[in-house]
Amino acid sequence: MFRFDNPIYLWLLLLIPLSVIIYLHSVRLHKRRMIRFGDPTLVHQLSPMISRKREWVKFVLMEMGLLLLILIVARPQVGSKIASNKEREGIETIIALDISNSMLAEDVAPSRLEKSKLLVENLMDKFSEDKIGLIVFAGDAFVQLPITSDYVSAKMFLDNINPSLIGTQGTDIGKALQLSMNSFTPNSKVGKAIILITDGEDNEGGAEDMAKQAYSKGIKVFILGIGSKEGAPIPMPDGSELKTLNGELVKTRLNEEMCKQIATAGHGVYVHVNNNSTADAVLTRELSKLQKGKINNVVYSDFDEQFQALALLAVILLIADVLLLERKRRW
Structure with a gap:
């Protein structure tokens, strides 16, 4: 590797x-x-x-x-030393994480983005026989980590995620779903799922069609909507808060209705993530329902x-x- x-x-x-x-x-x-x-x-x-x-x-x-x-x-x-290389029963999961500037809002402690990263890390701790991949997106999307069973590397890549990785702002969920669909292995006998974490703001459109297309390929789409409907300001690097040209404070709000529509189109589940959320438990339960298939897990230790x-x-x-x-x- x-x-x-x-x-x-x-x-x-x-x-x-x-x-x-x-x-x-x-x-x-x-x-x-x-x-x-x-x-x-x-x-x-x-x-x-x-x-x-x-x-x-x-x-x-x-x-x-x-x-x-x-x-x-x-x-x-x-990778020079293989810690394990054997055939196991598991599923494949692609996690698509929104890293637009609105994810820096702190209506979910410590922030939407940091809460999302903690949530993903908790999910990884519950995976054992499965493969996982990481995709980050805003106005564009790219693969942060190809699908793998090496959770140590996955956590390391997760730590490096921040909004500066993508210069194009926005929330193009459709592009993120399309890239996620193309990031799975060709193994058709393994249950596959896309877990998309976003606040759903400034969506570019086309996400529902992509979710339907994913389901037609045997891939379920789960949406984690993070944030509050009341909204919160977006903190800037200098400690101030984002404002319009007229000096009005910009507030970012969770677009929960849109998130639910995408989850329905992808025959998955929508979960609201807040400070009291048990989203990882809900997701673990839903993912356990997917068909497990034989996958070859190669993990490098050195x-x-x-x-x-x-x-x-x-x-x-x-x-x-x-x-x-x-x-x-x-x-």
């Missing part, structure tokens, strides 16, 4: 396209300055030793070195670091960048 031990650092990969944009902009500005300075052909003849191709090569080397350094910081690892080759290649690229001059060789 391959994984990144610090996947949060992979967001630094956004620096690469940003640096490319900045570099191209600087090249454009340089050309404009040269045109104002004089005739481009004459200016080029006055500096025959300057190589534009070498500038490009040096930039590419720097970008490749940056890419490798980011991957090294994220700590790529490969992981080997895989940064050595990347580090060597990064050093070679950086040395090449330093040694390669922008001036042409005389010969």
Whole structure:
């Protein structure tokens, strides 16, 4: 099994396209300055030793070195020791967790998001023979952890979940359900369920159709609606609360009716999560009704670091960048 031990650092990969944009902009500005300075052909003849191709090569080397350094910081690892590998009877569950900014509201202690993470962790503690996967979503959705029976890794990935993982705000439940459907194994003899945790606010639409499509494939959809109908303000990183351009306080409220409709379409169960909720007990009872099938569980206890080759290649690229001059060789 391959994984990144610090996947949060992979967001630094956004620096690469940003640096490319900045570099191209600087090249454009340089050309404009040269045109104002004089005739481009004459200016080029006055500096025959300057190589534009070498500038490009040096930039590419720097970008490749940056890419490798980011991957090294994220700590790529490969499972080296299998703790267990045997066929068991269980189900497959994909947990889709809403991480939009509204999930930071504190009408559920300590917050909607932290309460959701605690709930998922409690569910994992009750799983033994099953497989689990993690998907996070807001205005977009992506797989945080492919379906696995390695609960230790699942809890580790769960700890790293926060709203900064997705820049697109909103609550696209339809996209989350579609990605969840595509994240199961092809085993048709195993009971499958999607557990979607959300406050249901700002839904982009299409969620009910996706829930119906999931059920047609033998996948039940359970919805955990977290929050209160009264609503709560959204805390900001600086300690203030989110307000509109007019200075009015923004309140986020649980869209319980929409959550119930999606659960009904997916032939699952809707559970309201609040400070007094026993949602994990209800879910455990409902999941126990699903058909158990034979699944191959592989759990790794040890992981080997895989940064050595990347580090060597990064050093070679950086040395090449330093040694390669922008001036042409005389010969």
